[in-house]
Amino acid sequence: MAESNVRLGHLPSIKSRSEFVSVDRAVEILRAGGLVALPTETVYGLAADADNELAVRKIFALKGRPAAHPLIVHLGDVQQLSHWAREIPKAAEQLAAAFWPGPLTLVLPKQPRVLDIITGGQDTVALRIPNHDLALQVLREFGGGLAAPSANKFGRLSPTTAQHVMSELGDGVDLVFDGGPCAVGVESTIVDLSSGAPSLLRPGGIPKEQIEALLGLKLGTAASQVRAPGTLASHYAPRAGLVLTTQDKLADEAAQRDLWGASVAVLSVQKPALPESIAYFALPHDPADAARTLYATLRNIDAQGFDVIVAVLPPETGLGLAVRDRLTRAAAPRDSVK
Ligand code: TXA
Ligand code: MG
Numbered sequence: 001m002a003e004s005n006v007r008l009g010h011l012p013s014i015k016s017r018s019e020f021v022s023v024d025r026a027v028e029i030l031r032a033g034g035l036v037a038l039p040t041e042t043v044y045g046l047a048a049d050a051d052n053e054l055a056v057r058k059i060f061a062l063k064g065r066p067a068a069h070p071l072i073v074h075l076g077d078v079q080q081l082s083h084w085a086r087e088i089p090k091a092a093e094q095l096a097a098a099f100w101p102g103p104l105t106l107v108l109p110k111q112p113r114v115l116d117i118i119t120g121g122q123d124t125v126a127l128r129i130p131n132h133d134l135a136l137q138v139l140r141e142f143g144g145g146l147a148a149p150s151a152n153k154f155g156r157l158s159p160t161t162a163q164h165v166m167s168e169l170g171d172g173v174d175l176v177f178d179g180g181p182c183a184v185g186v187e188s189t190i191v192d193l194s195s196g197a198p199s200l201l202r203p204g205g206i207p208k209e210q211i212e213a214l215l216g217l218k219l220g221t222a223a224s225q226v227r228a229p230g231t232l233a234s235h236y237a238p239r240a241g242l243v244l245t246t247q248d249k250l251a252d253e254a255a256q257r258d259l260w261g262a263s264v265a266v267l268s269v270q271k272p273a274l275p276e277s278i279a280y281f282a283l284p285h286d287p288a289d290a291a292r293t294l295y296a297t298l299r300n301i302d303a304q305g306f307d308v309i310v311a312v313l314p315p316e317t318g319l320g321l322a323v324r325d326r327l328t329r330a331a332a333p334r335d336s337v338k
Helices: 017-031 053-063 078-084 090-099 133-142 162-172 208-215 247-259 287-303 320-331
Strands: 036-038 045-049 072-074 104-109 124-128 189-192 199-202 241-245 264-268 279-282 308-312
Touching: 017 036, 017 045, 017 133, 036 133, 036 162, 045 053, 045 133, 053 162, 078 090, 078 124, 090 104, 090 208, 162 287, 189 208, 241 247, 241 320, 247 264, 247 308, 264 287, 279 287, 287 320
Parallel strands: 072 124, 104 189, 241 308, 264 279, 264 308
Antiparallel strands: 036 045, 104 124, 189 199
């Protein structure tokens, strides 16, 4: 598919002629079984036709993702839900009505036709409608479901700009569609509604409190049976090591590593007094801002070649829970990536 190796510049959000051409091109590539990096409001996704097994295999090959790890199917319209899910509980209808298009993924019992490569052989399928104009235009013109994990190598940081995708996956993608920086910046919240009480599989772009308020119940925590790579201990990792500490110990922990000869970056909401040899990166006070900038900041730290990041977790309210989750996973021992 050499002639489809087009790279597009940033596109205006108004429907310019070039945007229509690009949406058409993306749909053409997807119909031909190719891979398109698509912007969403959370992170960039690596999209392929969810009904085309060979196309979906290309996602696994390019990401280096273990075969049994299931993918999220993205839809353009809530009407398509019953084509993928064989049961749609009332809670799913309520959540879809309140939060779609948006950063929420629902895990539901799958229709028999859904490919095993999508579900990891499980009886459930993860579904979401993303809230991004370009993604929705592509999905609606395409008409079917698009499997789209984050467009990064397995276990690494998710991309929040088209440039991140280009630098990490480059020529392996048939088209990188540039929709500007992602507005939410962390992945979707995943809620399992496939059996019994609703549970939170991954905190993300929709705060857990909002889901609980809407359903009028507390979400359970991840059922251990369900395979979700975003729930592996070490995931979403920068190249630099990451150490978590508390605000009172922050300056000492950083200074100690600096004395040992490491180049140290500090990441926290409050800036401590630090020796000049230690760099400080701010985690914004507002949890939504912290989420939006998290991955770009970690990539920036990596690009500057720091050996270690000493970080303080933000409070858990709102998107703070997702930021804490990603930083905690990034701090886990790296050999726990399976
Ligand atoms: O915001 C997002 O969700 C982004 C954008 C591109 O939409 N996508 C994303 O995909 O984060 P990925 O593949 O990096 O993470 C998908 C998560 C994984 O943790 C996966 O295991 C879980 O969804 N998942 C998929 N199908 C599942 C299922 N049937 N049961 C439980 N978890 C599932
Ligand atoms: Mg991912």
